[in-house]
Amino acid sequence: xxxxxxxxxxxxxxxxxxxxxxxxxxxxxxxxxxxxxxxxxxxxxxxxxxxxxxxxxxxxxxxxxxxxxxxxxxxxxxxxxxxxxxxxxxxxxxxxxxxxxxxxxxxxxxxxxxxxxxxxxxxxxxxxxxxxxxxxxxxxxxxxxxxxxxxxxxxxxxxxxxxxxxxxxxxxxxxxxxxxxxxxxxxxxxxxxxxxxxxxxxxxxxxxxxxxxxxxxxxxxxxxxxxxxxxxxxxxxxxxxxxxxxxxxxxxxxxxxxxxxxxxxxxxxxxxxxxxxxxxxxxxxxxxxxxxxxxxxxxxxxxxxxxxxxxxxxxxxxxxxxxxxxxxxxx
Amino acid sequence: xxxxxxxxxxxxxxxxxxxxxxxxxxxxxxxxxxxxxxxxxxxxxxxxxxxxxxxxxxxxxxxxxxxxxxxxxxxxxxxxxxxxxxxxxxxxxxxxxxxxxxxxxxxxxxxxxxxxxxxxxxxxxxxxxxxxxxxxxxxxxxxxxxxxxxxxxxxxxxxxxxxxxxxxxxxxxxxxxxxxxxxxxxxxxxxxxxxxxxxxxxxxxxxxxxxxxxxxxxxxxxxxxxxxxxxxxxxxxxxxxxxxxxxxxxxxxxxxxxxxxxxxxxxxxxxxxxxxxxxxxxxxxxxxxxxxxxxxxxxxxxxxxxxxxxxxxxxxxxxxxxxxxx
Amino acid sequence: xxxxxxxxxxxxxxxxxxxxxxxxxxxxxxxxxxxxxxxxxxxxxxxxxxxxxxxxxxxxxxxxxxxxxxxxxxxxxxxxxxxxxxxxxxxxxxxxxxxxxxxxxxxxxxxxxxxxxxxxxxxxxxxxxxxxxxxxxxxxxxxxxxxxxxxxxxxxxxxxxxxxxxxxxxxxxxxxxxxxxxxxxxxxxxxxxxxxxxxxxxxxxxxxxxxxxxxxxxxxxxxxxxxxxxxxxxxxxxxxxxxxxxxxxxxxxxxxxxxxxxxxxxxxxxxxxxxxxxxxxxxxxxxxxxxxxxxxxxxxxxxxxxxxxxxxxxxxxxxxxxxxxxxxxxxxxxxxxx
Numbered sequence: 001x002x003x004x005x006x007x008x009x010x011x012x013x014x015x016x017x018x019x020x021x022x023x024x025x026x027x028x029x030x031x032x033x034x035x036x037x038x039x040x041x042x043x044x045x046x047x048x049x050x051x052x053x054x055x056x057x058x059x060x061x062x063x064x065x066x067x068x069x070x071x072x073x074x075x076x077x078x079x080x081x082x083x084x085x086x087x088x089x090x091x092x093x094x095x096x097x098x099x100x101x102x103x104x105x106x107x108x109x110x111x112x113x114x115x116x117x118x119x120x121x122x123x124x125x126x127x128x129x130x131x132x133x134x135x136x137x138x139x140x141x142x143x144x145x146x147x148x149x150x151x152x153x154x155x156x157x158x159x160x161x162x163x164x165x166x167x168x169x170x171x172x173x174x175x176x177x178x179x180x181x182x183x184x185x186x187x188x189x190x191x192x193x194x195x196x197x198x199x200x201x202x203x204x205x206x207x208x209x210x211x212x213x214x215x216x217x218x219x220x221x222x223x224x225x226x227x228x229x230x231x232x233x234x235x236x237x238x239x240x241x242x243x244x245x246x247x248x249x250x251x252x253x254x255x256x257x258x259x260x261x262x263x264x265x266x267x268x269x270x271x272x273x274x275x276x277x278x279x280x281x282x283x284x285x286x287x288x289x290x291x292x293x294x295x296x297x298x299x300x301x302x303x304x305x306x307x308x309x310x311x312x313x314x315x316x317x318x319x320x321x322x323x324x325x326x327x328x329x330x331x
Numbered sequence: 332x333x334x335x336x337x338x339x340x341x342x343x344x345x346x347x348x349x350x351x352x353x354x355x356x357x358x359x360x361x362x363x364x365x366x367x368x369x370x371x372x373x374x375x376x377x378x379x380x381x382x383x384x385x386x387x388x389x390x391x392x393x394x395x396x397x398x399x400x401x402x403x404x405x406x407x408x409x410x411x412x413x414x415x416x417x418x419x420x421x422x423x424x425x426x427x428x429x430x431x432x433x434x435x436x437x438x439x440x441x442x443x444x445x446x447x448x449x450x451x452x453x454x455x456x457x458x459x460x461x462x463x464x465x466x467x468x469x470x471x472x473x474x475x476x477x478x479x480x481x482x483x484x485x486x487x488x489x490x491x492x493x494x495x496x497x498x499x500x501x502x503x504x505x506x507x508x509x510x511x512x513x514x515x516x517x518x519x520x521x522x523x524x525x526x527x528x529x530x531x532x533x534x535x536x537x538x539x540x541x542x543x544x545x546x547x548x549x550x551x552x553x554x555x556x557x558x559x560x561x562x563x564x565x566x567x568x569x570x571x572x573x574x575x576x577x578x579x580x581x582x583x584x585x586x587x588x589x590x591x592x593x594x595x596x597x598x599x600x601x602x603x604x605x606x607x608x609x610x611x612x613x614x615x616x617x618x619x620x621x622x623x624x625x626x627x628x629x630x631x632x633x634x635x636x637x638x639x640x641x642x643x644x645x646x647x648x649x650x651x652x653x654x655x656x657x
Numbered sequence: 658x659x660x661x662x663x664x665x666x667x668x669x670x671x672x673x674x675x676x677x678x679x680x681x682x683x684x685x686x687x688x689x690x691x692x693x694x695x696x697x698x699x700x701x702x703x704x705x706x707x708x709x710x711x712x713x714x715x716x717x718x719x720x721x722x723x724x725x726x727x728x729x730x731x732x733x734x735x736x737x738x739x740x741x742x743x744x745x746x747x748x749x750x751x752x753x754x755x756x757x758x759x760x761x762x763x764x765x766x767x768x769x770x771x772x773x774x775x776x777x778x779x780x781x782x783x784x785x786x787x788x789x790x791x792x793x794x795x796x797x798x799x800x801x802x803x804x805x806x807x808x809x810x811x812x813x814x815x816x817x818x819x820x821x822x823x824x825x826x827x828x829x830x831x832x833x834x835x836x837x838x839x840x841x842x843x844x845x846x847x848x849x850x851x852x853x854x855x856x857x858x859x860x861x862x863x864x865x866x867x868x869x870x871x872x873x874x875x876x877x878x879x880x881x882x883x884x885x886x887x888x889x890x891x892x893x894x895x896x897x898x899x900x901x902x903x904x905x906x907x908x909x910x911x912x913x914x915x916x917x918x919x920x921x922x923x924x925x926x927x928x929x930x931x932x933x934x935x936x937x938x939x940x941x942x943x944x945x946x947x948x949x950x951x952x953x954x955x956x957x958x959x960x961x962x963x964x965x966x967x968x969x970x971x972x973x974x975x976x977x978x979x980x981x982x983x984x985x986x987x988x989x990x991x992x993x994x995x
Contacts, residue, residue, distance in 0.1 A: 040629060041795030042902060069629050069790070070905075074572060074579045078378055082623035085371035086362070099485040099574035103496055111370075164481030164953070165578055192953040195481075199903050201896060205699045209947035212686045212695075226900070233896075239822045254797060254898070398775075400909075456969045457976060459923070462916045465909065466964035473957025480954060585721070585779055598773040630791035637783025644772045644780075 031061040033283045034083055035276060036093040038120065039071045042198070043251060044225050044272050047331045048119070051276030058300075059284050064088070065276075071166070071198075073097035080104045084111050090283040092131070094119035097167065102126055114286055118279040120168045129286060130312045131279050133270045136168070139318055140175030142268060143247065144184065146320070147219050150245035150265045154186030155218035158210050159193040160203050160231050160248075162224025169223045172249075176221070190214045196227050203230025211238055222248030228264055229254060236263035252321045252329040259323040268320045271331050274301050278315055343595040343647070347610035350643070354614060358621030365624050373503065375620060377495070380509035381567045382583060382590070383612045387516050388560035389587040390608045394520070395553055396533045396600025397453065397460025401468035403584045405445045405558050406565035407577045408471045411484055413438030413566075414575035418486035427488035434491060438569070439562045445471065446558015447551070454550035475577035483576040487569070495570030505567045512563065517605045519556070529553055533600025589640050590615055666919055666931040668974045672967045673938050680945035687948050690816070691824055698827045700940040702892045704933065705833055706911045707918075708840040709884035711932045712877045714915055715844070716856045717924025718767065718774035720878070722782035723885060723911055724904040726759045729789050730889035735798035735899035743802040753886035759785065760882020761875065768874040782908075789901055798899035809894030829891040836884050841929040849876060857924025914939045917964065919971065938967065 035052045037045035049065045056063030064083075068075030073096035080091065081104055091108050095101045098121060105115050105126040115122075118131040147157065161169050173193055180187050194210065196203040203226060211217060211234065220235070222228025228248025232255075235244045241263040250267045258264035278301045282292055292313050294306040305314040321329055359367045385402060392399040399405075417434025421427065445467075452463040478484075494504055520526040528549045531539040540546050569575045592598055593614070594607030615636065622632045680687045706723055713720045734752045742748065759781075766777040812825035844850040852873045855863035864870050893899060918935025920927030942963055946956045 041790045043796050046794050046796055064626065066626075066629060069633065070582065072578060072580075072582060073576065074568065075582060077572060078620070079623055081374045081378065082371070082620050085368060085374055085620075086365050086624045086626075097483050097572070097574060097576055099483055100572035100576070100579075102573050103492060103571060164476055165483075165576065167482070170481060191947075191950060194947070194953060197906075199905075200898075200900060201892075201903055204896075205943075206947060208695050208699065209944055212689075212692060213684065213948045213950055215686075239820070254799060256799075257897075452965060452969065457972050458965070458968050459916070459921060461922045462913070462968050463965065465913055465916075466961050466968065468961070469957055469964060470961030473955070473959070473961055476957060477954045588775065589779055592773065592776045598775055628791060630787040632787075633783045634787030634791070637780040637787065640783075641766060641772065641777060641780035644776055645766075645770045648770050648772065 031284070031287060032064060032088040033061060033090040033280055034064045034066070034088050034092065035118070035279060036076065036079065036091070037065070037067040038076075038094045038096050039069060040065075040067045041069060042225075043254070047251075047272040048276035051271075051273030051278075052280050053276075054273075055277040055280035055284075059281070061280075061284060063280055067094075068096075071096050071163075073100035077101060077104045080108065084108050084113065087111075088113060089287060090114040090116060092116035092118050092279045092283055093122065095122045095167075096120075098122045114283065116279060116283055116286075119275060124311075128311065129282060129292065131275070131282060131315070132312065133272075133275045133315045134318050135314050136171050137175045137179075139249075139268075140172035141179040142318060143172065143221055143223070143249065144176045144180050144187075146247045146266055146268060147221055147245065148184055148187070150247055151219035153184050154188075156188045156190050156214055156216050157219035157221065158190050158214065158217060160207060160210075160220060160222045160227045161193045161195055162198045162227055164193070164195045166224065173223055190217065193223075196224070196230065198224055198226055200226040200230040200233070203227045204233045205230075207231040207234035208238070211235070211240060211244070217244055219245045219247075222246060222250065225250050225254070225269075228267060229258055232258035232263035236261060251331055252326040253331060255321070255326060259321070259326050262323075266320055266322050267326070268318045269331075270315065270318050271329070273331055275315055277301060278304070278313075282313065344604060344606045344610060346647075347594065347607060347614065351610055351614050351617070354621070355617055358617055358625070361621065362624045366621055371620070371624065373498075375616065376503045376506045377571065378620065379613065379616050380503075380505035381564045381571070381580065382586065382616060383509050383609065384512050384560055384564040384567070385580070385583045386587040386590040386594075386608050386612045387512060387605070388557045388564070390591040390594070390596050390603050390605075391516075391520075391529070391553060391557045391560070392460065393588070393591050393596050393598060394529055394533045394600055394603045395460075395550060396536070398464065398588065399449065399554075399557060400461065400464040400584065401445075401449060401471055402464075402557075402561055402587060403580045404468045404471035404475065404577065405442055405449075405561040406568065407575065407579055408445060408475045409438045409442035409562040410565035410569040410575040410579075411475050411478055411577065412441045414484040414487065414569055415478065417488070417491065418484060421488045422486060427490040430488050431491045431494075434487070435494075435566060438566050439559065442558045442562020442565065443555055444558075446555040446561070449558065450551035450554030453554060454547040472577055479575075479577060483574040485574040487573060491570055492573060493570075495567050495572075505571070508563065508567065512560065513605060513609060520603070520605060525549060525552070530601050533597075533602070535601075586615060589636075593640060593643055666928065666934055668971045669917070669919055669931065669934045669938070669967065672970060673934055673941065676938070676945065676963070677941055680941065680949060684948040684950075687945065691818070692944070692948075694824055694826065696940050696944055698829070698895065699944075700936060701827070701829055701833045702888050702895075703910065703914060703939065704936045705836050705884055705888040705891065706907075707914045707932050707936050708836050708929070709881035709888075710911050710915045711840060711920060711927055711929065712844075712853065712881050713774070714857075714912075714920045714922060715853050715924055715927050716874060716877055717860070717922075718874075718877075719912065719922065720763060720778045720881065721775065721908045721912075722759075722763060722778040722785060723881070724907040725782045725786040725789065726756060726882065727885050727889050727892070727907075728901055728904050729759060729785050730755045730886050731893055731899045731903075732789055732793055732798065732901060734889055734893060735801070738802055738805055738893075739798060739800050743804050745805065745808055748805070749887070749890050752890050753883050756882035756884070756886025756889070757879050758882065760878040760880075760885065763882075764875040764878030767878065768871045793901045795901050797901075801893070801897050801899075805894060806897050809897065827895075829894060832887045832891045836887060837929060837933070839880075840884075843880070844929065849873060853877060854925055857921075857926070910939065913964065917967065938963075 052063050052065050102123045115127050116129045117127045121130050194206050220231045222231045228250040232246045235241050246264050247266050249269050255267045292306050297303050413434045416437045417430045421430035449467050452458050453460050528544045590611045594611035596603030730752050733755045766772045767774050811828035815823040815825040852868040914935045915932050919931035
């Protein structure tokens with residue numbers, strides 16, 4: 001008898017908690033689009049969530065924005081498998097690792113689901129449309145241009161990156177380095193890119209060490225949103241904001257204090273909310289038979305570029321923000 | 332018949348089975364047609380084995396009174412080195428079958444070596460398992476990063492993907508591997524001399540030593556086997572994800588500890604049942620998948636899993652107390 | 658000389674000194690006053706959390722939820738600062754209260770429901786972090802009031818450098834020093850402290866000796882919570898914003914630092930001095946990696962190698978000592994060879 005009571009308690013507790021959380025059950029006749037970021041719970045992907053959900057509201061369709069709690073490709077695969085079971089119309093995913101997602105995306109296609117990638121490309125053979133926020137090569141080269149604008153074409157510099165396994169960060173850095181070899185031969189990279197685990201505190205500590213290890217350092221590129229801020233914080237603390245130029249890909253709203261005092265010279269990024277919005281709109285159009293085309297104007301986003309392969313969409317050029325205009329950005 | 336049902340109810344595994352059935356029913360009710368669908372059951376059958384095998388590996392170490400913080404990095408380093416061997420050979424010779432054989436062989440060999448490394452430090456040098464495996468984890472992760480430079484190893488022959496993604500007579504291959512591992516573990520832990528030795532060591536290593544058990548040797552071999560299991564899980568993961576990266580499966584570390592303890596393995600060692608760990612693994616798996624399908628926010632799923640872990644242990648404790656009062 | 662040999666922490670101290678000397682030879686910048694002060698500032702949160710963890714490890718327990726607890730307290734105090742009050746004392750009180758409450762939750766599960774510490778804290782870790790991330794969505798809390806930021810920037814005993822900058826001891830030591838002293842005092846000079854060590858040795862014997870083990874366990878997790886609360890205040894005053902993801906994985910570093918300092922995960926062994934050495938070792942290694950210009954992809958390998966070697970050295974030393982004092986210890990549920 002006591003055992004039955006015990007088990008009953010478990011069941012009640014479970015069901016109670018479940019309904020406390022609230023859930024979205026896809027109605028079978030409504031269009032359902034899944035937008036999956038690399039991970040949830042960081043400001044960048046929170047902003048894209050807002051955009052994606054807003055598009056869902058504007059279009060009157062159901063958007064499920066969900067992703068793993070850590071940047072783990074294996075978690076993404078599992079969540080996608082479960083979503084295929086659930087039955088959705090479109091899956092738009094920002095893969096943590098392109099190769100890892102290929103088998104599950106193949107399964108999705110077999111189940112008749114339209115597959116997009118956004119923010120980071122997946123394997124082209126399994127993806128119908130690839131939505132990029134900017135051109136990767138262009139962005140990488142742009143960051144190096146910004147650095148040289150601030151520190152000059154010669155001198156020592158370092159790269160502080162979010163993590164060694166982040167494919168998109170590595171792509172930008174690799175393009176940038178390639179560009180620098182040709183265009184800025186007098187720039188000297190002092191050491192391999194320094195990882196910061198996507199944490200500002202770590203970027204701060206590592207930059208402090210870099211400043212001490214390389215006293216002739218003239219510039220730092222921070223790649224990933226917390227990195228430039230941590231680097232700027234260290235530079236400012238050491239009173240080196242005039243001698244070391246920090247540029248990077250941070251969010252304008254968080255960069256305020258560092259732009260104001262000059263420890264961060266300029267930041268460059270794109271609007272993640274727009275990216276989320278664009279992805280949903282393109283997915284919706286696709287389901288209705290409209291494929292994206294070059295120069296197409298998308299409401300609330302602007303004019304997009306589409307490459308000759310007819311499947312790669314570029315949202316637009318990056319936005320630079322400095323202490324004069326950062327406040328005008330909403331992200 | 333009456334007494335058999337009573338026995339079912341009063342054993343730890345019996346309770347786990349009942350909890351599993353209840354949760355299964357709940358999930359099916361929450362997402363009708365979706366959870367109980369053929370596709371999803373198949374999906375579960377593919378997802379479970381890697382978690383299950385890792386949990387068994389962790390359980391083995393916990394039973395000796397230790398813990399293996401390098402579990403997931405053992406799996407990933409093995410899959411990276413093996414994957415590298417496999418893809419290099421394949422690119423050079425374009426012979427899929429031989430490449431796959433080489434890949435699997437290297438993965439398992441590396442995992443055994445890593446297990447031996449841990450075993451040596453824990454049993455022969457005598458470092459406490461927690462810090463030994465923590466150091467090993469950092470070391471393995473570092474070597475993995477050094478090899479992959481942060482990227483992933485890919486370029487595997489299509490044949491390799493079959494291990495993780497195809498089925499024989501309708502049963503997914505990973506599940507077949509899992510069942511073989513389960514049988515092996517059951518025999519090892521519950522029917523073999525070595526299993527009895529492991530349990531004794533977990534209970535009290537000094538007493539075990541005095542009863543003539545070669546504690547150091549057994550401990551060393553245990554870590555070897557644990558490494559081997561991690562390697563097997565690594566093969567399945569590399570195949571399912573079509574690539575090898577040092578970060579794969581990192582969430583499995585704490586989850587496998589949770590699964591072992593939920594399954595009745597005592598954290599101080601000396602007690603544990605394969606069936607218990609299996610059931611606990613299944614419970615955690617369907618909660619995660621079921622809630623995913625239902626659409627519950629991922630964070631709340633984590634909250635719920637943590638809560639259930641505590642709840643079940645609390646219930647076990649209360650049940651024990653009630654039994655004592657009788 | 659013999660008294661020197663008796664210091665339990667000697668092997669680790671030697672390792673620390675050896676590594677420091679090595680780094681200094683490769684890059685003398687390591688030895689600068691500025692570097693030491695930077696190290697102090699970067700690692701004082703780790704040091705404080707390590708003190709808290711020491712309490713736990715001494716009782717034979719472990720707490721993997723510390724990272725979520727400090728995150729939760731950070732969020733609470735961040736919101737308090739932005740929306741309710743700018744008074745630092747009030748904020749410190751709130752942070753401590755929050756920390757104690759969360760720590761108490763762990764303590765209750767472990768002492769009352771006898772849930773093994775690793776499982777209980779695993780569960781609470783998921784729950785606390787899940788709730789925090791659900792409510793904040795990972796968004797940073799910015800807009801920390803200026804007076805708090807200014808407080809965080811205060812430097813004690815400023816020393817003017819050649820280039821006109823002032824460096825000195827960061828104000829956060831007003832949190833660090835009391836925590837260290839508190840830990841040392843409780844462990845060495847109170848009955849509670851002796852009870853903690855006794856529980857770590859063998860909880861049943863401790864009970865029989867008359868120690869109220871349940872109360873002591875509750876105390877230990879509560880005081881850890883208090884320390885975490887203070888750590889949160891120190892951290893936020895340095896970083897000037899709250900990032901709910903900032904401490905992911907931090908619990909492993911804290912545990913590693915304490916165990917590196919000689920504490921045993923089975924309980925009963927460990928000291929404040931040893932823990933400080935462990936924390937120092939940790940910070941020096943990380944600092945040294947970059948100062949010595951070691952390539953990024955070799956750093957983790959070296960760190961792992963150092964952890965294993967220094968602990969092995971410590972272990973071998975301890976074993977030699979044990980051989981000299983032959984003790985046959987056959988108790989029920991006895992401890993594994995340390």
